Amino acid sequence: MELTSHFSTEVYRYIILTSSVLAYLDPGSGSFILQLILASLVGSLFVFKNFWKKLLSFVRGIFSRDRSDKE
Amino acid sequence: MAPEIPQDQESPLGASFRDPSGFLFVSAGKLYRQVNLAYKENYDRLMDTGLYLALVNKGLLVPHVEADHPGLRPEIAYKILEPEFIRFISYPYEWGFSQLKDAALLTLQIQKLALEFGMSLKDSSAYNIQFHRGRPVLIDTLSFEIYPQGSPWVAYRQFCQHFLAPLTLMAYRDVRLNQLFKAHIDGLPLDLTGKILPFKTRFKLPLVMHIHLHALSQRRYSSAALDTTRTMSKVALLGLLDSLESGVKSLRWNPKGTEWADYYSDTNYTAEALEHKKLLVGEYLDRIHPSLAWDLGANVGVFSRLASERGIFTVAFDIDPAAVERNYIACKNRNETHLLPLVQDLSNPSPNLGWRSSERTSLIHRGPADAIMALALIHHLAISNNVPLESLAGFFRDLAKWLIIEFVPKSDSQVQRLLASREDIFSVYTQDNFERVFLTCFQIQRKSAIRDSERWLYLMEALPLG
Numbered sequence: 001m002e003l004t005s006h007f008s009t010e011v012y013r014y015i016i017l018t019s020s021v022l023a024y025l026d027p028g029s030g031s032f033i034l035q036l037i038l039a040s041l042v043g044s045l046f047v048f049k050n051f052w053k054k055l056l057s058f059v060r061g062i063f064s065r066d067r068s069d070k071e
Numbered sequence: 072m073a074p075e076i077p078q079d080q081e082s083p084l085g086a087s088f089r090d091p092s093g094f095l096f097v098s099a100g101k102l103y104r105q106v107n108l109a110y111k112e113n114y115d116r117l118m119d120t121g122l123y124l125a126l127v128n129k130g131l132l133v134p135h136v137e138a139d140h141p142g143l144r145p146e147i148a149y150k151i152l153e154p155e156f157i158r159f160i161s162y163p164y165e166w167g168f169s170q171l172k173d174a175a176l177l178t179l180q181i182q183k184l185a186l187e188f189g190m191s192l193k194d195s196s197a198y199n200i201q202f203h204r205g206r207p208v209l210i211d212t213l214s215f216e217i218y219p220q221g222s223p224w225v226a227y228r229q230f231c232q233h234f235l236a237p238l239t240l241m242a243y244r245d246v247r248l249n250q251l252f253k254a255h256i257d258g259l260p261l262d263l264t265g266k267i268l269p270f271k272t273r274f275k276l277p278l279v280m281h282i283h284l285h286a287l288s289q290r291r292y293s294s295a296a297l298d299t300t301r302t303m304s305k306v307a308l309l310g311l312l313d314s315l316e317s318g319v320k321s322l323r324w325n326p327k328g329t330e331w332a333d334y335y336s337d338t339n340y341t342a343e344a345l346e347h348k349k350l351l352v353g354e355y356l357d358r359i360h361p362s363l364a365w366d367l368g369a370n371v372g373v374f375s376r377l378a379s380e381r382g383i384f385t386v387a388f389d390i391d392p393a394a395v396e397r398n399y400i401a402c403k404n405r406n407e408t409h410l411l412p413l414v415q416d417l418s419n420p421s422p423n424l425g426w427r428s429s430e431r432t433s434l435i436h437r438g439p440a441d442a443i444m445a446l447a448l449i450h451h452l453a454i455s456n457n458v459p460l461e462s463l464a465g466f467f468r469d470l471a472k473w474l475i476i477e478f479v480p481k482s483d484s485q486v487q488r489l490l491a492s493r494e495d496i497f498s499v500y501t502q503d504n505f506e507r508v509f510l511t512c513f514q515i516q517r518k519s520a521i522r523d524s525e526r527w528l529y530l531m532e533a534l535p536l537g
Contacts, residue, residue, distance in 0.1 A: 027226070027227065028228040028289060029292045029295045030285070030289030030291065031228035031285065031288065033288055033292045033295065034288035035223035035303055035311060036223060036301050038280055038307075038314075039303045039311075040307070041280075042310030043306045045310055045314070046306060046307075046310030047306060
């Protein structure tokens with residue numbers, strides 16, 4: 001439950017967006033635009049990767065608890 | 072000799088002109104960084120949020136103290152910093168594969184940490200990373216800005232050009248391709264990188280996104296106006312950094328099969344000769360106590376370590392990227408702090424580069440060192456590269472006060488190998504002539520035959536110029 005809620009929060013935060021700035025180095029229009037295009041993909045992959053890591057550690061936690069209970 | 076810091080200058084150092092946040096200058100033999108008033112808010116945030124301390128405690132950023140100095144341009148100065156001294160400034164075209172990879176991962180680690188403190192790197196130049204006490208560190212304290220919520224990473228283009236592109240070329244095509252840095256001072260153009268890379272790199276997600284699509288996007292939107300209302304969330308930004316990190320971590324290069332990296336298993340030295348040579352080099356070093364040594368033609372650093380293990384900061388130059396790679400890996404594994412392996416072709420040493428030829432300093436102008444070690448080197452320069460002995464003597468005299476040099480006679484099997492496929496036009500390459508010529512620039516302080524070999528080792532002291 002906590003994991004699902006974390007996932008939803010991350011997706012929600014990912015949608016909340018604000019403003020931009022100018023840099024002393026030219027960030028390059030193409031580089032800037034590419035990041036905006038890739039944002040959904042890399043953001044989703046990142047959220048999924050973290051979710052997966054937490055899921056794995058959660059499952060590992062259950063099994064290690066079971067083992068220590070038996071001992 | 073006090074070699075590393077340039078002379079006092081009335082203007083900022085050559086590489087220090089782009090960023091309005093501040094600049095480097097030298098005063099009374101010390102290096103300072105002026106923080107301009109324009110950077111006040113960012114500097115205060117860096118120091119007050121604990122980001123500076125976190126970076127320094129983790130060894131990611133060079134530490135500094137705030138100095139009591141009016142600054143070079145006091146009217147725009149906010150603070151004057153005195154950063155910890157870096158013994159030798161090196162450049163990405165002089166690094167081995169793992170050095171560039173470690174510098175790339177360090178930059179991403181710093182950016183992730185900065186975001187935790189509400190700041191972001193506003194540039195990600197490979198030239199902002201230096202090797203200090205055996206590890207890469209960020210030297211530009213003014214690289215941070217308050218993270219503008221919702222902004223894409225302004226240094227993304229620079230990161231891809233300075234790190235991902237050269238590393239990918241080195242891993243997938245040829246490790247020598249980081250030499251393209253010399254032609255492209257702001258990193259490797261992504262369209263050029265894409266053309267050189269093999270087709271299979273289009274099937275690796277980080278590489279297709281950050282190099283191939285990136286090049287396409289640069290071409291397509293080169294003159295597009297930026298729509299500053301479109302933004303990118305912090306999670307997406309972290310995803311971008313994670314993707315870049317995965318891309319960099321996936322790149323590997325295994326140093327093997329080059330002529331020099333296997334040198335010590337393919338040499339004409341007997342064990343006794345090698346040990347005696349080490350003993351003599353050690354004795355010479357103990358006699359002169361240099362604080363900075365350059366080992367030219369250092370290979371994997373066997374003799375460089377005779378100096379560095381005596382507490383002498385030693386730069387180990389070699390032409391072979393495989394030898395430098397092995398040397399650097401060994402440095403990392405042993406936590407060595409006084410040894411810096413670098414790639415350097417002495418027949419074409421690193422030149423002055425960049426705007427007004429003063430952004431990146433030539434090898435020669437980064438000297439002099441206190442001592443030069445030129446072991447098993449002279450025959451390569453004199454015979455393979457046809458350099459006259461007079462020119463060699465002058466070259467070494469320009470680089471250091473002390474010279475530890477090995478003379479390898481023509482009868483030596485290594486020299487015979489060099490002569491096997493060419494005409495012997497080197498009638499002047501004799502030990503007598505070597506001594507006669509070098510005596511015009513040096514005094515010979517010690518001279519010893521290396522046991523069980525035909526080679527001789529010399530300790531020479533440069534004569535005063537003029």
